[in-house]
Every structure is written in structure tokens, then in C-alpha cells.
Amino acid sequence: MKNKNVSSKEQVWTVAKWEFLHFFKLKQEIISKLIMLLIAAIIYFFAASGADFDKQYTLATNAEQPFLNKINPAFKFEHVENINNAINKLDQDEFDGVLKYNEQTTNYTLVTLEKDLWQTTLSSQLNALMKQQQLDALDLNQAQYDSLTNSKTIEHQILDELIKNQADKSQTYTAFGVLILLFVAMFGIFGQLFVSITGEKQNRVTEQLMATMTPQTWIDGKLTGQILLAVKTMFGTLLSVVLSMLFFTVIIKQQPISLDFVNWSMLPWFIAFAISGLAICAAFMAAVAAGIDDPNHSSKSALMMLPIAPIAIAFFMMDAPNSSLSIALSYLPFTAFAVMPVRMSLVDLPFWQPFLSFILSVGCFYYLRIFAARIFKMGMNMYGKEPSLKAMWLAIFK
């Protein structure tokens, strides 16, 4: 019974699976999706029962306005002489509501006993009809009427040929959509890596681990597991967003769903940059967490949030995608994963530019994981003493 010779790649994969399954709980995932479905069912139930247009609502009114006949037939108006008497009788269920007209102010007041969804529908229909009535009263010709109803906007023409057609917003929407998903995933990585690395130190399991593999193998396994978890978070969040959109558009509004806002040709680029960003940030966070001995008393944990800053920077870069600063940041590995996709969505770039930026990011990740392992090994041998930032810096380049 001899053990097979285990390679460091196999060890990396074993650690990655351990890390992934430590945070991924299938039962909890299923429960959260079931809760989403339950919420959707509740919303659907209230929407369907609240907007019961098979029922006819009868309203008493003292107005003699012919436009009331144009309102949805679900609402029936009965003219009464004494409107206050009708209001007083609302609790006797003779009328569902009262539409009171004030001749002096020409204002309408809807009076009901309780609040219900049909009242919102009626109010919006009344508002639209009154607006139309006001316009009709002005006795406008077609040109005047069109001028009032169609608002004018300024057209912005950019002479720089590299700037993409602003009418096609799909690339920008896609880029920012991926960035938002990245932002969500990055918060997940921050929490999980912090708990995982410092937790193992607190549980004194690191020496046992280091007797079985190198610090590099351990860090690589942890990072692989965390990146897989982050990708799962991104796709899980995307799935929830798409399902919510489908639900509200198709089921509630009963309209066809359109995915025109997604630019499918650019999506693989954006996903590749997102994964490179996750990898760089995870390696940076792992390096910082590796230098923390006691999470309750360390001031270094705040440093772990630094990689989230580039996402905020990317939003500002939107207004000047071809500025020198934007160009520089789109190649700098710590910001490229956020800035380059935004530039790509706004500016026509030759292939080599995003490709070079991506290669630089991969190179940065390669070295960051080595630095993280060195800091971890140094911290492990300090016997409960937290290494200073200077000591961490020296350990990297030793």
C-alpha cells in the first residue's frame, strides 16, 4: 500500500477544493434560491390579486365631465347631487370611492375608505386625461401640439474617430455590468480570505499544513479556490438579476424581454479582465492576510480593501476615456482590470492594447502570489508576533 507520488499541482487542486467547499454550501444555495422563488410568488400573488380588473369599481362623482367615459371600463361613475352624503355612505359599500370635483379650484379629490392598488391605476388614468383635456382646451394646431409634447435634446457630436458611437450604449452597459458583478465578488473574496487565512493561524493549523506542502502550494490552492468562489458569486448574482428581470418583465408586466443592452462580442474580454482582476486582488488580499497574526488587534485588515478602489476610479474615467491618466491606468495591473474594459467600451482600441494590458495583469498576479507565499512563511516563523510592514516588504524581496 504505497501512496502515489503527489505533485504540487494535485496538492494545489486539493487545497482549492477544500477552500471552495469550505465556503460553498449547496444546501444554503438551494435555500436562498427557494427563498427568491417564494418572494417572487408572493409578489406575483399580490400583483395579480391587487390588480383585479375583472371586478368593476363604482365611484360616485359630482363632476359632469365627458372625459370620465374614456377611462377604463373597470371604473364606473355615477353622478350624485350630494357628494358629501356619498362620502359619508362609503362604509355602507354602496360605492367603492368618491371622485369629488371642486368647481372653484377645478381640482379633483379621490376619497376612499381604504387604500388599494386600483386607486393608483385610476389616479394615473385621470391625471393623463386631465392633461389631455388641458391641451385640448388650448385649441392648438398640430405643430404647436407636437412642439409641446415632444421635448428637444441637444445632440453631441465628437470628432475624435476613436470614440465609439454614443448611441450604442450596449458596450458601456456590459462593461459596467461586469464591473458591478466584480465589485460584489470582490467583497466576497475579502471576507472569505480574511476569515480563511487568519482563521487557520488562530486554529494553529498552519504548521501541520506546511509540513505537507510548500507555502507557495498552499497560497496557490487558496487563491484558486477563492477565484472559483468569486466566479461562482458573479454568475450567481448575474443569474439572480436575469431571473428577476424575466420575472418583472415577462410575468408581471407581460412584456417580451430584450437583452439588447448586452454586447456579446465584448463580453469575453470583460470576463477575462474581471477574472484577472479577481486574481490580482485575491493575491494582494492574501499577502496582507498572511501578515496578520491576530485579526482582532491588527490594523492591516483595512489594507485588504485597497483593491476595490480601481472600480471607483473606472467610473470617473468614463468622462475622459482617452486622457493620459486613463491610458496609463488601463495598463497598470492594479487598475487595468477595471479601467481597460471601460475604455474598450468607449474607445475603438486596436487588439494589442487590451491584450498587452491583460498579459501585464497575468504577470502581476504571477509575482503577487509568490510575494504572498513569502510573507506567509515569514509570518509563520515569527511565533505569534505580527510582522511589520517593513518586515513584510523585506520578506518579499529577500
Add this chain to the structure above:
Amino acid sequence: MSLTISHLEKHYNTVSAVDNLSFDVQPGEIFALLGPNGAGKSSLVKMLVGFTYPDAGEIKFVDENEPFSSIPSQLLGYLPEDRGLYPEKTLKQNLQFFAQLHGVTNDDIEERCQHWLTKFSLSDRLNDPLKSLSKGNQQKVQLITAILHKPKWVILDEPFSGLDPINQELVVEFLAELKQQGMTVILSAHQMAMVEKLADRVLLLNKGQSVLYGKLSEVFDHYNNHVIDVNFRKHVDNTQLSILSSAFVIKQLSTSRLTITLNEHQTLNELLPHLLKLGEIHELKNQSQSLHAIYLQAVAEHNAHDCKEQSYEK
């Protein structure tokens, strides 16, 4: 396969944790590292495992003619002094994870887990979270973790600490079985009674230096042959006793009983005529010292020698 340590040194700032240490460990033996707290045992162990590097000297581990500067992880089973596994995970998950890291197949893991957990009376706790076990039982699980992959070399840092006498005996049996399976065991311990039962050879460290090194039987022979317990039928002759005291180290326990410590140049044959001059001998025997007593004596002698050297330097 062999482990040879030559002139090893490790310093932390001005403190010398390991000082010019040389020894070797033979394959298949149980080698005990002894010494008071701060003697340098853990520093030595960390270098053997490869966590830290020596400042001077050499660790030479040779396996199949290939030299290494520490024991390679695939050949090593290690129980650290700082114990800990994953408390939220079950025993099975913990054992499986570490065994998989060493390339043990799932079938073998199950079989070996069953074997060792039964030995430690923990087989019914396989699916319980580790944190639900007592500290002692958690330590037993960690011992199993260290050897589940059947390493050729096992380093155990304080395997008996924190265990009650019954569990200490279980660990003695455990270590004996490892030896039977052909594993080489290096252990550091303070429990001399346990070491006496197990160890083939010992190395006693004090202040990072080797104080005592060799086969356990030789250590006993050395110390026990040098202390002679003599009982006389009547009171000893005090005049003759004062003459004898000038040549031998004598401790008078009663008017008719003496303990005589021989130095390395003195023999029992040389002593015997002098003893007969003191009176009629009723009983004469080598005093049997426990390892515990030898440990205390050796450390005390080393400390005294160290103080003397320091005062000479001054």
C-alpha cells in the same frame, strides 16, 4: 536513508538556540530529544522539518542517494508543538484532507482511519466535528493525521503533553507500532518515564548544546556504574572514611551506609580494598537511577560547568 547533523547553529538575535550540535539518527529507531524548556528542541525540530534554516552547520538527509537539507515532506509525518486542525470539520474530513495532500487513495484512507481510530477508541466519532472532542482526543486525531500517509520519518514535538496517563500509554503503544512498521521516530518530550519505555537513543539538550547523547542502555550503564551504594554490618571507621574521602566523592547516608560516585578514571576494583578497610561489607550494589534523575543530574552538571566557564572568562 540517513539523517546526519553536523555543527548546527541557530541564533535569534543574541540568543543561541542551537549551538554547535552534531548527531545522527539511524533509520528505524526511536530517537528522543530531551531538554528543559528553551533548550533548543523546537528550534532544532523546525530546522529538521524545513521551516527555518540553520545559521551554520549542516543537516544532511539522504534518501536513495539523493541529499536533502531537511526531511522531504512526502517522507515526513509531523506533529507540531502548536497543535490545531479544522475544528468545524469532522474527524473524517480532517483526516481525509491531510491524507489526500500526501496522495493517499480514498480506499486506503478509510482503512487506515478505521485502524487508528479503533486503536484510540474514536471510531464511533468519525463523523463528529473535531471541536466536539476533548483536547486530549483532538490531540490523538492530530497524531493520526501526522502518520496516516505512512511516512518513513516521523517527528513528534511533545506528543505526550496534555494527555492523561492512560492516553500517554496509548501513545506509547502507538509509537511502538510505528517502529514496528519500520518508521523512524524523532520525538521531543519531558515525560522521562515514557521515553525510558520507548527510546532507542536520546539526545539531551541544554542551552542549545548536547549534554548527553547515545543509546539509552549506554546512558543508563554510564550513570548507574558510577554510583555505588554500600551497606556495612557495623559503623564505618571514621578515620579511614576521611582518608577515602580525599580520593572519592562520598555521601554518608547513615553511620553504616555510603554512596560513592566514581569519576570516569576510577573503577570498582580500585575502590574495593579501601572499602574493606572501613568495615565488613553487608551489601554492595550499583545505584539504579531513573532517566528522570539522570536528566536532572546531567542538566545540573552542565549548568554548573557553564557557570564555571563563564566565571573563568570573566
